[in-house]
Amino acid sequence: MPEKLIFEISSPGRRGVRFPECDVPKRPLEDMIPKRLQRTTPPRLPEVSELDIVRHFTRLSHLNYSVDTNFYPLGSCTMKYNPKVHEDIAGLEGFKKLHPYQPHEQVQGVLRLLYDFSELLKEVCGMPEFSLQPAAGAQGELLGMMITRVYYEKKGEPRRKIIIPDSAHGTNPASAALCGFEVVEIKSNKEGMVDLEVLKKAMSPEVAALMITNPNTLGIFEKEIRAICDILHAAGGLVYCDGANLNALLGRVKPGDMGIDLLHLNLHKTFTTPHGGGGPGAGPLGVSEPLRPFLPIPRVEMQKGTFIFNYNFPDSVGRLKPFYGNIGIIIRAYAYILSLGREGLGRVSEAAVLNANYLKKKLSQHYDIPYPEGCMHEFVLSGRRQKRLGVTTMDIAKRLLDYGFYAPTIYFPLIVEEALMIEPTETESRETLDDFAQALVSIAEEAEKQPELVKGAPHNTPVRRLDEVKAARQLDLRWSFTGDGL
Numbered sequence: 001m002p003e004k005l006i007f008e009i010s011s012p013g014r015r016g017v018r019f020p021e022c023d024v025p026k027r028p029l030e031d032m033i034p035k036r037l038q039r040t041t042p043p044r045l046p047e048v049s050e051l052d053i054v055r056h057f058t059r060l061s062h063l064n065y066s067v068d069t070n071f072y073p074l075g076s077c078t079m080k081y082n083p084k085v086h087e088d089i090a091g092l093e094g095f096k097k098l099h100p101y102q103p104h105e106q107v108q109g110v111l112r113l114l115y116d117f118s119e120l121l122k123e124v125c126g127m128p129e130f131s132l133q134p135a136a137g138a139q140g141e142l143l144g145m146m147i148t149r150v151y152y153e154k155k156g157e158p159r160r161k162i163i164i165p166d167s168a169h170g171t172n173p174a175s176a177a178l179c180g181f182e183v184v185e186i187k188s189n190k191e192g193m194v195d196l197e198v199l200k201k202a203m204s205p206e207v208a209a210l211m212i213t214n215p216n217t218l219g220i221f222e223k224e225i226r227a228i229c230d231i232l233h234a235a236g237g238l239v240y241c242d243g244a245n246l247n248a249l250l251g252r253v254k255p256g257d258m259g260i261d262l263l264h265l266n267l268h269k270t271f272t273t274p275h276g277g278g279g280p281g282a283g284p285l286g287v288s289e290p291l292r293p294f295l296p297i298p299r300v301e302m303q304k305g306t307f308i309f310n311y312n313f314p315d316s317v318g319r320l321k322p323f324y325g326n327i328g329i330i331i332r333a334y335a336y337i338l339s340l341g342r343e344g345l346g347r348v349s350e351a352a353v354l355n356a357n358y359l360k361k362k363l364s365q366h367y368d369i370p371y372p373e374g375c376m377h378e379f380v381l382s383g384r385r386q387k388r389l390g391v392t393t394m395d396i397a398k399r400l401l402d403y404g405f406y407a408p409t410i411y412f413p414l415i416v417e418e419a420l421m422i423e424p425t426e427t428e429s430r431e432t433l434d435d436f437a438q439a440l441v442s443i444a445e446e447a448e449k450q451p452e453l454v455k456g457a458p459h460n461t462p463v464r465r466l467d468e469v470k471a472a473r474q475l476d477l478r479w480s481f482t483g484d485g486l
């Protein structure tokens, strides 16, 4: 039975807590809130006991699916395990009680951490400087596009076009468009990579930059990345790399060495800080030498043995976000890098790539694999064989829920028909990968023998198949928050 709303378990007069008698003089409400702003009817709040509320929210919490409960193969999202020791470290008194308005003399410890963390990212990525301000990957992209725009304005070359391959994450064209650029899409070649000839044709003096993801969203490493950068640079353009997929490269290759000019990372993917549900993230942006003056302010610098905030960068694009970034997230990522060390980071990418190739191979007899060569940290299957039996990728994803797994990313990248994009991450054991592969193999067999079973999925979840478009457009809150209600 579905969990009732808290309003539905409400019973008049029931109380969770009682306040002690007031021991200070009472003042009439009118003294503090003008009469016209006061409500005329009391709010309809649920009336429940403490036990009611504990059971209600505990039951709801058991409906949550998380990386702490099971495998989460959501392609491109890198849902790896978040070590619990990071929570202890971020929760240390000295971090927890900081206030962003404290003067720099009082927060030397955390400024040092921010400074050191930037140094680590510079070393890991081979980029001359990072800004830790962006609160998400997409905000890192936005900052990258703002800097690109200001860079050309400063040079007196108002370039207006950004080239983006058709395999790009949707946030790339959105970030470019938000900064007033015109997006030029280019088609990938048969191997799923940027086609050099197509790129050359798209080049013009109006092109400000190419936004490329490496490895790209098909899980393929862009082998021609140096040649691609050369094409852009020869025409005075910049190369932006969406580095959300750094999990595949950690400790092996440095994007700076490939010729990248701007690079954002997702600490909440590659560096094990928790994510999902719209919580805080971090998308640091690294830039090449000529772009350093444009990074946001303030910047943490060391002057005469003291860490300070430096606001004195006349060409800066300004402040991107209040204060200095999502520091609690940065602390966790810092703990991650230090606990793994140089060698450990290299093992992360090695295991991420191994796990993905292992799964890809196990599934290759049962699903179409549009790009059969090896993969990096993720790969894309096509459900077109099953579609011919009347079973769509959506059906397969829903059926996986019955088997107790989170569904992979589906219908993305757009260039693969009936796409299922699978990213196992390095933190999963071989047994988990085997169980997941077995579930997908069973579903492929069901698609042949009992297609109705797959088409009607999910069967075991608290709610069955939802109309997602309708759910997003017409919220059914089941309780009126308008009129004489709340």
Ligand SMILES: *Cc1c(COP(=O)(O)O)cnc(C)c1O
Binding pocket: 076, 077, 136, 137, 138, 139, 169, 171, 213, 217, 242, 244, 245, 266, 281, 283
């Ligand atoms: C996740 C992701 C993004 C966006 O990152 P957010 O933190 O969700 O804004 C951009 N590009 C790629 C390739 C990603 O996987």
